Amino acid sequence: MTKQNVLVQKPRAGPDRYICSISNKKVLKEEVDVNGAGEIIGSWVDRLRASSPTHIKSSTPSSLTNMVHLPSAMKMFNQIMDESKGKQIVMFLDYDGTLSPIVDDPDRAFISHKMRTTVKKLARCFPTAIVSGRCMDKVYSFVKLAEIYYAGSHGMDIREPAKGTKYKKGSHAGILFQPASEYLPMIDKVYNELVEKTKLTPGAKIENNKFCASVHFRSVDEKKWTELAHQVKSVLKNYPELRVTQGRKVLEIRPPINWDKGKALEFLLESLGFANCNDVFPIYMGDDRTDEDAFKVLRERGQGIGILVSKYPKETSASYSLQEPSEVMDFLQRLVHWKRVPYVGQTPM
Numbered sequence: 265m266t267k268q269n270v271l272v273q274k275p276r277a278g279p280d281r282y283i284c285s286i287s288n289k290k291v292l293k294e295e296v297d298v299n300g301a302g303e304i305i306g307s308w309v310d311r312l313r314a315s316s317p318t319h320i321k322s323s324t325p326s327s328l329t330n331m332v333h334l335p336s337a338m339k340m341f342n343q344i345m346d347e348s349k350g351k352q353i354v355m356f357l358d359y360d361g362t363l364s365p366i367v368d369d370p371d372r373a374f375i376s377h378k379m380r381t382t383v384k385k386l387a388r389c390f391p392t393a394i395v396s397g398r399c400m401d402k403v404y405s406f407v408k409l410a411e412i413y414y415a416g417s418h419g420m421d422i423r424e425p426a427k428g429t430k431y432k433k434g435s436h437a438g439i440l441f442q443p444a445s446e447y448l449p450m451i452d453k454v455y456n457e458l459v460e461k462t463k464l465t466p467g468a469k470i471e472n473n474k475f476c477a478s479v480h481f482r483s484v485d486e487k488k489w490t491e492l493a494h495q496v497k498s499v500l501k502n503y504p505e506l507r508v509t510q511g512r513k514v515l516e517i518r519p520p521i522n523w524d525k526g527k528a529l530e531f532l533l534e535s536l537g538f539a540n541c542n543d544v545f546p547i548y549m550g551d552d553r554t555d556e557d558a559f560k561v562l563r564e565r566g567q568g569i570g571i572l573v574s575k576y577p578k579e580t581s582a583s584y585s586l587q588e589p590s591e592v593m594d595f596l597q598r599l600v601h602w603k604r605v606p607y608v609g610q611t612p613m
């Protein structure tokens with residue numbers, strides 16, 4: 265709300281500490297070196313299988329040793345609110361699998377009218393951001409709320425709310441930060457090559473997420489997953505610097521910068537004036553591996569909570585869970601109600 269940042273097209277124009285972190289091309293644990301040996305393909309496919317809830321469900325107990333059964337955020341609602349006492353709650357919401365249910369066709373992952381209304385009410389109570397792997401325009405075309413922050417392309421395209429909305433005090437509505445703009449032409453080229461290379465694989469879908477590209481495996485026969493992974497690798501061998509991460513039956517091709525949803529969360533907190541504050545309580549909700557970066561940041565800061573949206577136990581740094589988008593909506597509605605009608609002895613900010 266206070267320290268709004270300038271329009272940024274290149275990494276060097278952001279706040280200093282972001283310049284430092286994005287120029288550090290550290291290889292992250294989750295990413296895969298596409299120049300590596302043939303086992304990369306197997307590892308992609310194994311990880312895609314492992315991230316499928318039906319596979320997790322049918323896993324043997326020994327494979328679940330690192331899986332965490334989290335307490336329900338709904339059941340712990342009052343305790344969470346007690347923890348937030350005297351602090352400004354800031355809401356961070358992932359889109360797919362959190363605000364909208366997972367569906368086969370990524371172009372039809374619509375948010376329900378009820379969920380939109382809930383997020384609208386939420387944004388009147390707390391600064392609210394949607395943090396998604398999708399490109400900003402696509403998320404906006406689904407959500408259609410001008411009063412919230414958006415961090416599209418896994419946080420590589422951060423926009424502020426439109427002028428005149430409650431949590432927007434500056435006069436400039438628009439782009440806050442785009443740390444990967446120099447990679448736009450390359451990602452576009454890779455997107456086109458992937459479309460061409462995979463066009464004969466039934467069900468394969470390549471999504472242009474502007475600063476990254478997504479390769480969808482969901483509608484491809486599982487027997488063809490290895491073939492599709494080979495096609496992806498054959499394109500990426502000409503772009504050895506690009507990173508590959510995994511989501512729910514999707515491979516995400518990203519620029520080689522050390523930037524993710526966790527960094528986006530920190531950037532937004534700083535933009536909102538909460539960089540070095542103890543009186544802020546961020547709540548991040550997400551269902552995917554890419555949301556783990558944000559959960560980790562909250563743990564490291566010792567601030568707020570991460571809520572994993574999942575019916576099944578997963579390896580996670582979140583503190584609580586909700587089962588599915590409908591329960592996310594119940595939680596958000598309860599939060600709005602709590603803000604308006606706090607229970608006895610509680611004073612929401």
Ligand SMILES: O=P(O)(O)OC[C@H]1O[C@H](O[C@H]2O[C@H](CO)[C@@H](O)[C@H](O)[C@H]2O)[C@H](O)[C@@H](O)[C@@H]1O
Nearest residue numbers: 359360366367368370373396397478482512514
């Ligand atoms: O960060 P998110 O908002 O969760 O975006 C991550 C990816 O979500 C979308 O894919 C996922 O949802 C699809 C629709 O339900 C589903 O078909 C797909 O299998 C999921 O992986 C989106 O299409 C991707 O571009 C995002 O990167």
